[in-house]
Amino acid sequence: MLPSFTPALCLWTVLFWAAVPLSAQSAPAAPPAELTKDAAKIYAQFCVSCHGENLDGGLGGSLVDDIWKHGDGSDEHLTRIITGGIASLGMPAFGEVLDASRVRGQVVFIREKAARAREAGTSYAKPLDPGAVVKSEAASFRVEPLATGLGVPWSVAFLPGDAGLLIAERSGALRVWRAGALVPEPVEGTPKVWAKGQGGLLVVQAHPDFAQVGNGWIYLAFSDPSEEGSAMTAIVRGRIRDGRWVDEQDIYRAPRALYRKGGVHFGTRLVFDQGYLFFGIGERGAQEQAQDLTRPNGKIHRIFDDGRVPADNPFASVPGALPTIWSYGHRNPQGLVARPGTTGEGLEIWENEHGPRGGDELNRIKRGANFGWPLITYGMNYNGTPVSADTARDGLEQPVLHWTPSIAVCGLDFYTGGRFPGWQGNLLVGSLKQQELRRLVLDDGKVKSQEVLFRGIGRVRSVQTGPDGLVYVCLEDPGRVVRLVPAP
Ligand code: HEC
Structure with missing residues (x-):
């Protein structure tokens, strides 16, 4: 003793x-x-x-x-x-x-x-070799390089038929991949973006009715610079004609006075449903503003896909509140996706967001709800000091799942393609820090299990199921778009 x-x-x-x-x-x-x-x-x-x-x-x-x-x-x-x-x-x-x-x-x-x-004590497969077959729990696949030699790719948009892919690079360059090759010149005339820190050209996405006559809209979400050196997430749409960006329209821009200096937490992803457009903005490094309904940062927003603001949004009649807000108390949304098969009143939007040190979250977005940042969190500050003693409080939403320690989630999609039957209805989640692609099996709205599909071949910035049922992933360092292809 x-x-x-x-x-x-x-x-x-x-x-x-x-x-x-x-x-x-x-x-x-x-x-x-x-x-x-x-x-x-x-x-x-x-x-x-x-x-x-x-x-x-x-x-x-x-x-x-x-x-x-x-x-x-x-x-x-x-x-x-x-x-x-x-x-x-x-x-x-x-x-x-x-x-x-x-x-x-x-x-x-x-x-x-x-x-x-x-x-x-863990070792893991590094499927760097394009020929290598990864045998995972519910499917075997190869990681096939698609577009290489990119800057820092942050998202892809699928175009119908043989029109190929659009690739958004952080720098602001919008690239075209067609017929198996990258077009050397980026699309001309896209908006100037604030490509510093975590800012840049965040998202490229085609309107769901892109192929219909008179549509052809491509949406870009990006860090929008002001003359004063501040920035905020903004959305425009336009069309591409003969390699040029044309017909540009503003879809979302916050009031200039609410732009912020500092290079962190812009979000975002886009979800279209029945004429509505949902998107998230990170709190831009101002924690307490996630709770402030007069600020656009730290929120999920809902607008019409032409930029008009719906009159029936949850805070539309609250004096001083921004009428576009759909939910609040978010730190930095990095994935936003509608559950396939849900729409309108029954629409299920799932989101993932970065926690600080610990407390990355998977959430189911609800109209008007407060997701708690920074009043509650499963993480702490990077310097090791607490953000809050509480992980739960009455009236604040709980995540479906949290990752503590953080994996730095990035990108989110439901798998519903035809090429990986064993992955039907699973959620795919990317990770920057762990350089992972994860597969989450859901059961009754909860996460039943998680599998790491691959790890260690680059920071995973986005994951998206293509119309061909293959899984497209943007990887950084070096910048490339790869796809997961079934292997026998
Ligand atoms: C004076 C010695 C001592 C100090 C100082 C001490 N612990 Fe412990 N701790 C113990 C002992 C002894 C046990 C019981 C271990 C056992 O049964 O094997 C224990 C058990 C625990 C357990 C439960 C483990 C289990 O198996 O259920 C936790 C958690 C824990 N300590 C955390 C801490 C933390 C955090 C600190 C500092 C804030 C701390 N301890 C400081 C001696 C100490």
Whole structure:
């Protein structure tokens, strides 16, 4: 029992200092500063002596082996133990020293370390070789390079017949891929975009009735620069004639006064349904504005696909609120898709968005709902300080699923093509950080299981099922569009 004495003693000294109000402490040489909010520092200060530098145990048990002795391993279990301790075994109660948000920080910190520990022991297929067959759970496939030598491709649009593909590059270039080859010159005359940080030409998409006479509309969503050096997500539509962008119309532009400086969190993706157009804008790095209905950022919006604003939007009659808002409390939407077969009143829109450090979310968008950022989140700030102690609150929506630690979700689509029968109705999710393409199996609106289809061949920026039933993926570094093709 002796070995337990020394760390425990140090701990109690620390606890004592932290527990005594600053005013009551006789002034030491350097008075203890306010307790840090940095989860790693808190761990180093209060936990490392017993649970080890790598959280793999010592006097206290391992926190990264997924073996839990005193509960089911849920967040609630960890929160309960950290707060209340296990007196009989020498696990101190930290509820007096660490407030709820700092305890939450420890839970996320433990999850991160556990994921890193798991990954260190994982090997995975790298189907870089175009000939290599990836054998996954429900289908075997090859990853076939389609368009290579691109800048940074962010989305593709499928054109009917043999018209090929349009590819949006971050730089603002709109590229055409036709008859097996990339047209060397980008489309001329597309709008100037703010290609800095996370900004650029975000989306290219054809109107669902593109092929009908008189339509031919192509939509572009992009980071729109102002003269003052600020930017906001905007949408235009136009047509392509003889390699030129023509007939341009503004579809969505926020008031200039609401544009923001800073290069993060633009969103977005587009969903068309029965004459409506849904899209998301990230909070542009201003967390609290996600809750502010007078701001366009941090919201999913609904407009008509010609830019008019529907009179029956949820906040249309709220004084001061922007009438385009459909839902709010979003951090940075990176995927938005309608569930195939749903439309009108029954339309199901699914969304994924980046959390901060932890707390990437998969959501089902609901009219007028508040998705909680930054009041609730499963993540913490990048510097290790908490965003919020709460992961849930009355009146705020819960995600269908959250990824903690974050995988940096990007792109989202339902698979309904004919080429991978084993993937019918599954959700495909890309990941920037993990360079993964994931397949999510749904059951009754919940995610039943996840499979990594491939990993490590580039940041996955978008994933889209083509009209041919193949899965098209935009990859970065080097920039290319690949497609998943069934293999025997
Ligand atoms: C003085 C030593 C000591 C310190 C300091 C300490 N723990 Fe523990 N902890 C223990 C012991 C002992 C157990 C029980 C281990 C066992 O049964 O194998 C435990 C158990 C736990 C468990 C439950 C594990 C399970 O299997 O259910 C969690 C979670 C935990 N500690 C987190 C923390 C965190 C976070 C900190 C810092 C804020 C911390 N501990 C600081 C000794 C310590």
